[in-house]
Amino acid sequence: xxxxxxxxxxxxxxxxxxxxxxxxxxxxxxxxxxxxxxxxxxxxxxxxxxxxxxxxxxxxxxxxxxxxxxxxxxxxxxxxxxxxxxxxxxxxxxxxxxxxxxxxxxxxxxxxxxxxxxxxxxxxxxxxxxxxxxxxxxxxxxxxxxxxxxxxxxxxxxxxxxxxxxxxxxxxxxxxxxxxxxxxxxxxxxxxxxxxxxxxxxxxxxxxxxxxxxxxxxxxxxxxxxxxxxxxxxxxxxxxxxxxxxxxxxxxxxxxxxxxxxxxxxxxxxxxxxxxxxxxxxxxxxxxxxxx
Amino acid sequence: xxxxxxxxxxxxxxxxxxxxxxxxxxxxxxxxxxxxxxxxxxxxxxxxxxxxxxxxxxxxxxxxxxxxxxxxxxxxxxxxxxxxxxxxxxxxxxxxxxxxxxxxxxxxxxxxxxxxxxxxxxxxxxxxxxxxxxxxxxxxxxxxxxxxxxxxxxxxxxxxxxxxxxxxxxxxxxxxxxxxxxxxxxxxxxxxxxxxxxxxxxxxxxxxxxxxxxxxxxxxxxxxxxxxx
Numbered sequence: 001x002x003x004x005x006x007x008x009x010x011x012x013x014x015x016x017x018x019x020x021x022x023x024x025x026x027x028x029x030x031x032x033x034x035x036x037x038x039x040x041x042x043x044x045x046x047x048x049x050x051x052x053x054x055x056x057x058x059x060x061x062x063x064x065x066x067x068x069x070x071x072x073x074x075x076x077x078x079x080x081x082x083x084x085x086x087x088x089x090x091x092x093x094x095x096x097x098x099x100x101x102x103x104x105x106x107x108x109x110x111x112x113x114x115x116x117x118x119x120x121x122x123x124x125x126x127x128x129x130x131x132x133x134x135x136x137x138x139x140x141x142x143x144x145x146x147x148x149x150x151x152x153x154x155x156x157x158x159x160x161x162x163x164x165x166x167x168x169x170x171x172x173x174x175x176x177x178x179x180x181x182x183x184x185x186x187x188x189x190x191x192x193x194x195x196x197x198x199x200x201x202x203x204x205x206x207x208x209x210x211x212x213x214x215x216x217x218x219x220x221x222x223x224x225x226x227x228x229x230x231x232x233x234x235x236x237x238x239x240x241x242x243x244x245x246x247x248x249x250x251x252x253x254x255x256x257x258x259x260x261x262x263x264x265x266x267x268x269x270x271x272x273x274x275x276x277x278x279x280x281x282x283x284x285x286x287x288x289x290x291x292x
Numbered sequence: 293x294x295x296x297x298x299x300x301x302x303x304x305x306x307x308x309x310x311x312x313x314x315x316x317x318x319x320x321x322x323x324x325x326x327x328x329x330x331x332x333x334x335x336x337x338x339x340x341x342x343x344x345x346x347x348x349x350x351x352x353x354x355x356x357x358x359x360x361x362x363x364x365x366x367x368x369x370x371x372x373x374x375x376x377x378x379x380x381x382x383x384x385x386x387x388x389x390x391x392x393x394x395x396x397x398x399x400x401x402x403x404x405x406x407x408x409x410x411x412x413x414x415x416x417x418x419x420x421x422x423x424x425x426x427x428x429x430x431x432x433x434x435x436x437x438x439x440x441x442x443x444x445x446x447x448x449x450x451x452x453x454x455x456x457x458x459x460x461x462x463x464x465x466x467x468x469x470x471x472x473x474x475x476x477x478x479x480x481x482x483x484x485x486x487x488x489x490x491x492x493x494x495x496x497x498x499x500x501x502x503x504x505x506x507x508x509x510x511x512x513x514x515x516x517x518x519x520x521x
Contacts, residue, residue, distance in 0.1 A: 003405065014393055200391045206351070207450065208379035209406035210372070 008220035015193050019225060022189040022278075026229025027236065029182035030274050034237050034262060036171040041266070042259050043164055056122040056134070057151045058141045064118060072146055076122060081137045084123040090116045117148065179277065182229075186281025190222065194289045201289075211290050218282050226278020230271040234262070302327045302458060302489050303348060308357035310343055310513075317343045319513045321357070325458075325491060330484050332500050333493045335510035341493035344510065345460050348491070349381045350374050362457060379407055382451030382488070384480075386463035388443045390435040396422065396446050397431040403454045417453055425449045425479055441472025448476060452483045459483060461492045465499060473499065 012019045058076070069087055076085045088096075093116040098105045122141065124134065134152060142150040194201065204214055238261060245259045262270070303325035310318040318340045325331050333341050346352040347359060350366055359366040362380055369377060382403075390399050397418055404414045422428045425445040435443055444464060451459055461480060465473035477499060484490045494500065500507055509516040 003411070199389075200393070203389050203391055204402065204406065205375070206349070206378065206383055206389070207403045207406055208375045208381075208454070209402070210375040213375075213406050 004216045004220055007217040008224060011193075011217060011221055012224065015196070018189050018193050018196075019221075022186055022225045022281075023229045023232060025185040025189070026182050026226055026274050026277060027232035029178040029185075029277075030230050030233025030270060031236050033171075033175045033178050034234060034270055035240075036174060037266065037270075038237065038241065038262055040164075040168060040171060041262065043167075045260070047161060047164060055152070056124070056138050056141060058120040058122060058144075058147045059149045059151070060118040060120070060146050061148045062117060064146045068146060069118070072144065073120065075144065076120060076141060079137055079140050081124050081133050082122055083125045086121040086123075088119045088121055090114050090118050093117075093119060179273075182274075182277045183281050183284070186222065186225065186278055187284045188281075190218065190282050190285040191289065193221075194218075194285060198289075214290065215282075215286050218286055219279055222278035222280075222282030223275045224278070226275040226281075227271060229278070230274030233274070234267060234270060237262075300327055301325060302329075302362050303491070304360040305347075306358045306360075308347065308359060309355045310340075310347060310352065311355050317513050318347070321515050323508060323515060325489060328484070328487060328489055330481070330490045330503065330505040331492070332503065332505060332507040333491065333510060334495060334497070334500055334507050335493075336495060339510040340513040341495075341510055342462050345383075345462050345491065345493050348458075348460060349378055349383060375406070379454060380457050382454065382456035382459040382483075384444070384447050384451045384459065384461035384464045386466045388435070388440075388447045390443055390446055390450075392435050395432050395434055396427055396438070399435065399446060400450045400453050403450055407454060418449075421449045421453045422446075424482075426475075439472075441468050441475065444468060444472065444476050445479070448479050448483075452488070457489060459488050459490045461490065461494075463494055463496075464492060465494065465496055477503070 060072075064072075073085050073087060076082055091114060094108065094114050097116070098108050101108065120141075122137070124137065138150045138152050141147055201214055241261050245261075301324035303323075305321050305323045308318060308321040309316070321344065333344060335341050343352065347354055347366075348361065350369070354367065361377065364377060366377070391402070394402070400418045400421060401414050404417060409417070419428065419431070422431050425448055427442065427445050427449060430438065430442065435446065438446065448464070451461070459480065464476050464480065468476065473496070480490055480492065481503075492499075
């Protein structure tokens with residue numbers, strides 16, 4: 001095996017230009033695909049942190065009898081996606097408001113009557129926090145006769161989730177496209193290498209070399225190219241990430257979440273994936289070339 | 293001379309034809325080459341000498357007929373057995389066919405590497421063969437830096453390093469001056485005396501006369517009656 005590895009490294013050195021082109025091609029593909037992955041992972045995390053804050057407020061009609069409250073609470077709790085239901089009485093709501101208003105609390109003190117309604121605060125099971133389910137639950141609650149209004153704020157989150165899902169789909173398609181493009185480029189550069197070395201390969205066959213003996217150094221070459229391309233692509237992405245994250249981190253995250261680079265398991269996956277691309281490109285070219 | 297050799301044939305051709313489209317390159321060739329024989333295939337350019345050698349090492353396939361090499365019927369050999377068949381041969385080409393980016397040593401070692409010989413043995417064997425052909429001092433040189441005669445010596449070294457049963461040489465002296473040609477011929481003779489069967493395709497009449505071995509003559513793809521010179 002060490003002979004094959006030596007041969008592969010020797011071949012890479014001898015065809016520096018073509019090998020550099022292949023590595024750059026793989027690196028660019030990896031860079032683009034991992035940039036999408038990075039964006040998706042971070043936006044998903046941001047969305048999750050926002051989603052965790054999703055709560056539905058159900059305001060009750062003025063004069064709803066206190067005796068109806070436990071029954072109502074029970075009813076809401078049985079609805080799909082509900083995790084917890086908290087009753088906030090109008091007086092509790094007023095106290096909360098006072099706390100929030102601090103200096104202006106005296107304004108509230110001057111009120112003759114508490115204008116706030118009784119309400120339920122409904123928290124959802126994290127697993128069912130997709131936007132359609134939030135909307136469905138809100139509609140169910142709103143259909144209760146005692147409920148006058150339902151508020152689940154952050155409606156933009158719904159739109160944003162839809163856009164994100166669309167973006168996810170687009171990135172899967174783009175990922176597949178870049179994968180194919182990278183394989184195609186590797187296959188073509190390997191074909192060029194093979195073509196430039198066709199005489200050498202012919203001589204090897206004439207002196208009794210098996211196809212396996214000829215192929216293995218090329219496979220190793222492809223795997224090395226893929227690995228290098230993957231590492232270069234990720235390194236470039238990391239540099240961009242460091243430059244961007246310091247700026248975005250300060251302006252945007254404000255402590256709600258931290259922007260993270262790709263986790264180690266994804267990094268390993270990307271490098272192994274790019275090695276696979278290198279190997280597959282070689283495999284396809286060699287299969288065609290050695291048939292002749 | 294044949295009487296002195298073992299009578300068993302190592303290469304047997306039965307009614308072999310080779311045509312490219314409508315052009316017939318070889319027509320009805322029947323020939324036995326005996327073990328440890330030194331055989332010349334003579335003929336003008338385009339007579340079919342190179343094609344005949346190619347058919348022997350499966351560089352090309354016959355259009356019709358059969359070839360048997362050391363008991364192996366080439367028409368029945370599977371694709372993945374071809375490399376093993378070729379290890380029976382040492383082939384010397386007129387244009388040397390050395391890999392220009394590999395050193396003299398690496399070019400010769402390639403045959404043994406392909407056969408899976410251990411590295412230490414490769415070192416020993418290649419050095420010994422390079423010494424025999426007088427190229428030990430140039431083992432680190434690249435082929436383009438060598439003269440034609442030197443390149444052909446390396447090609448002969450590569451052909452014999454695997455101790456092949458058969459050496460096929462296609463115009464081995466064709467592009468060499470007479471001194472270099474004599475040296476190459478002497479080398480081939482030396483490996484013949486060590487037990488190899490040697491088949492040389494050449495149009496060099498002087499060389500054939502000097503050798504005094506069996507000659508078969510090809511004319512327009514047809515074999516004339518084998519004769520001794």
